[in-house]
Amino acid sequence: MNTLEIHDVSVVYPAAQGGDPVTALSEVNLNIEQGDFVVALGASGCGKTTLLNLIAGFIAPTKGYLTLGSSPIEGYPRVACGLDIGDEIVGPGADRGVVFQKHALLPWLNVIENTEFGLKLQGVDKQERRERAASYLKLVGLEDFHQHKVYQLSGGMQQRVGIARALTNNPEMLLLDEPLGALDALTRESLQELLLDVWRETNKMMFFITHSVDEALLLATRLIVMSPRPGRITHEFKIDFNQQFLDCRDARKVKSSEAFIAMREQVLAIIHGDEAAAA
Numbered sequence: 001m002n003t004l005e006i007h008d009v010s011v012v013y014p015a016a017q018g019g020d021p022v023t024a025l026s027e028v029n030l031n032i033e034q035g036d037f038v039v040a041l042g043a044s045g046c047g048k049t050t051l052l053n054l055i056a057g058f059i060a061p062t063k064g065y066l067t068l069g070s071s072p073i074e075g076y077p078r079v080a081c082g083l084d085i086g087d088e089i090v091g092p093g094a095d096r097g098v099v100f101q102k103h104a105l106l107p108w109l110n111v112i113e114n115t116e117f118g119l120k121l122q123g124v125d126k127q128e129r130r131e132r133a134a135s136y137l138k139l140v141g142l143e144d145f146h147q148h149k150v151y152q153l154s155g156g157m158q159q160r161v162g163i164a165r166a167l168t169n170n171p172e173m174l175l176l177d178e179p180l181g182a183l184d185a186l187t188r189e190s191l192q193e194l195l196l197d198v199w200r201e202t203n204k205m206m207f208f209i210t211h212s213v214d215e216a217l218l219l220a221t222r223l224i225v226m227s228p229r230p231g232r233i234t235h236e237f238k239i240d241f242n243q244q245f246l247d248c249r250d251a252r253k254v255k256s257s258e259a260f261i262a263m264r265e266q267v268l269a270i271i272h273g274d275e276a277a278a279a
């Protein structure tokens with residue numbers, strides 16, 4: 001059973017056009033175990049995406065290091081320090097799947113071709129990649145849409161394809177950067193439920209970024225709150241509203257409970273306090 005370990009990680013972006021270097025993260029430590037659903041909250045610019053990009057291996061830390069199991073996550077230092085931009089970006093290994101707010105699907109491919117795309121790049125043979133893609137499309141409720149083109153799908157369905165695609169490698173960890181931010185409220189709720197079902201079914205590590213406190217409270221087993229620049233993890237809460245939701249399937253009931261409302265107030269006070277301090 002692998003653990004993601006983040007040790008004393010700092011990220012400093014180089015100065016651009018005469019400005020100062022930006023310390024986006026400072027001395028961040030975090031361990032994520034199998035089955036953890038970690039949600040990161042914090043004011044805009046506190047370094048949430050930087051942290052996700054580090055875990056994905058899109059960038060490398062300026063200080064500190066990350067490991068997944070016994071393997072280092074090496075990232076791509078030359079991107080972080082602004083050199084050798086022409087080189088190939090290595091991106092996450094097969095053990096980490098990434099879902100972005102913009103699903104980045106390929107419009108000329110149909111749903112199953114988009115879902116199996118990563119497997120095709122890895123040279124997995126057609127029958128196997130079709131089977132794997134089909135099983136994850138079933139998991140996200142798109143078993144009847146294999147042949148549809150991306151533009152024939154709603155935003156929520158496109159995001160389901162993005163989730164299925166990230167799962168096809170059977171990664172140990174899913175990294176989700178505001179994946180539901182562009183969706184209407186009802187679609188967003190149904191995708192929250194889907195993500196909890198996927199998490200419960202697969203027991204994967206999840207690292208999820210959102211600006212919505214309600215969404216964070218509903219999804220997380222561990223909620224981390226980050227401070228404005230330089231980004232640090234200032235608070236962590238272990239919560240189980242997601243289990244309550246999975247038991248009753250009634251988000252409104254969970255969100256109207258005294259415990260949920262009290263936790264929402266506590267978290268909002270931290271974030272608003274941070275924003276005021278930053279201003």
Ligand SMILES: Nc1ncnc2c1ncn2[C@@H]1O[C@H](COP(=O)(O)OP(=O)(O)OP(=O)(O)O)[C@@H](O)[C@H]1O
Pocket residue numbers: 013014016022023024042043044045046047048049050051229
């Ligand atoms: N490539 C870069 N070069 C220079 N500064 C950067 C770069 N990427 C991010 N930053 C800065 O680093 C800080 C953290 O950015 P990051 O995107 O990680 O924050 P965030 O919490 O995800 O923000 P948001 O909630 O607005 O998406 C910000 O001040 C941002 O402007």
